[in-house]
Amino acid sequence: MGRVYDIITDPNEDEGRAFLDRIIGKRPLFICVIGTTETAKIPGISAAGANPQITDYTPPADVELLYYGKCKSIDGVPVTPEGIPTPAIITMSALRLAEIPYIVLNAGVNVKPKTPYFEVDGKPGRDIRSGRAVENPEEIFERSLLIGRNLSGVADYLVVGESIPGGTTTSLAVLLAMGVDAEGKVSSSMPDNPHELKIRVAREGLEVAKRSIGASLANPFKAISAVGDPMIPACAGLICGAAEKIPVLMAGGTQMCSVLNVVRNLSPKVLSNLAIGTTRWIIEDKTSDIRGLVSQIAPVPILAINLNFSDSKFKGLRAYERGVVKEGVGAGGSCIAAVMKTNGLLDRYLLFREIEKNYEALLASVR
């Protein structure tokens, strides 16, 4: 385990350092891919919303926070059932502090954000227990690929994050469909990771899909179409399109493992341009195993921002140290990009101070 500024490189320390060497001082573009899946409404699956029904509003509210410093589709900000705030607060703080430009890509949502966004004609995802979760993954992939390819002509590197409640369960199912040993390894926004429930839901979807499709789900588009979500083909397309030419930091936790597996299947030549960028809370999580997933897929480095909220004035942020939320909306990757864009001038203390300040302002505006 190594350290570059406040970024932990683990495993593949040399590759991690090499990736950071390529992006230091360069111009990133952050892209947040948003999506929804009805899977998030199964009770107990997602904490990305105060209750399962409201998870439809989490992705638009997250990206509204990035653009306007406040949400428009809901009052306040997205919170878990116990009131812990969205990681979009971290992302917003990192992007603003380092003046990193950002755009949104709508992979398929029930509630459109009140921001500009790229449209790729994706539809919201169905409950994966139906075995037919995503209507048009190839089209979402192809159009996102065109976006990634064109953006690679202007940005030095991309940082690709996501906001999709229920996304670790759909990712689990896609990984299983494609033969990755993923049970018990995906993370959760809850400290008590509901592995049994996730596995039951994923297996049910896989059973139904295998009966109706009658064949192997090893093909990435078949797997996504059966038990995935719209975020996966959108992120995979962006990455396959951009990483032909420039580095891409895959900003997320275990959800990015299903994306990585799709990318490896469709465009193995781009793997050398990729790293996963996440938070210390993910790589230290005892209830999931991002290293175990990545090592089965491809030897890409895992980078983690060494943020620590132990000394926060706010209960809502201290909860991150208990394993609540952990990651999302590209929080970890956007902090890494902020550190690297400023040649390490921005460190974890300055990031933390900005996050505290922004959270305090948001709390004040809601009261």
Next chain:
Amino acid sequence: MGRVYDIITDPNEDEGRAFLDRIIGKRPLFICVIGTTETAKIPGISAAGANPQITDYTPPADVELLYYGKCKSIDGVPVTPEGIPTPAIITMSALRLAEIPYIVLNAGVNVKPKTPYFEVDGKPGRDIRSGRAVENPEEIFERSLLIGRNLSGVADYLVVGESIPGGTTTSLAVLLAMGVDAEGKVSSSMPDNPHELKIRVAREGLEVAKRSIGASLANPFKAISAVGDPMIPACAGLICGAAEKIPVLMAGGTQMCSVLNVVRNLSPKVLSNLAIGTTRWIIEDKTSDIRGLVSQIAPVPILAINLNFSDSKFKGLRAYERGVVKEGVGAGGSCIAAVMKTNGLLDRYLLFREIEKNYEALLASVR
């Protein structure tokens, strides 16, 4: 009148050269803003389609040509009633030859393109004779501004083009509403510019709007809302957002004059970062007067690519020399960007050869 490579600088030669000095060898991003207005369906107004009813398909078909080298929403390519092809063939050739990245922004269209595009929640424009042409120009402007601002963090400069049939008539009306002497000065895709018809339509819209609004239309959003089209606030927003920081080449003919006038009203500080980039066919056009319009608005340089189709093998391209089509889909500006990106290595002969080649391939694929 000066010359830099194959680019004519006229008037404001010094400012034109200074603008070109700032962009030479730099990384452009081309953005095509698409929109529709029911105004295009008034017989005799637009030649951007084989007949007035089919003009809805011209903008999506134009940008499909950029992405795929062929149209998906129609067979063949958009043509005038006499079969002269869309200037998107020029744009496509310039972008491909110089490897210039591009994106599409949907300002409000009746038929969505089968490409990725930025969505800003704009609606198609109504017939300006209604006096209430655009529903939400402020929202289109604000969201486009956020896009422009973020893209200015990665691109060295933007090239902003448009595809909206009927756009010179709506531009005339907006210029008149805002007090610019524009009658007889806007150009046309037809060699016989139907000024009388355009003026009649514009005046009718202005009369109706003044009666219903009961006040001055000098405010840009009031003018657009009454007699404009959705392309105008989208282009103006992109430009106001991006040109705070980077140069923007406004790629179009007299339609860009209404955009320039809106920009001057909303954000005069960005004017020093702007130039209009068009074709020789526009600046030599006897039936319109782009210099007379620009000189009333702001002293921005006009740059024109010195393309000449006289020696084309194809009747469809030779017709450009008779004043058919002339400009559109950012054809002139994209050629200027191609010349400048390659430090003049790409000249008008290479551009012409590529255009001939692509047109020949398109003709062959349609037969």
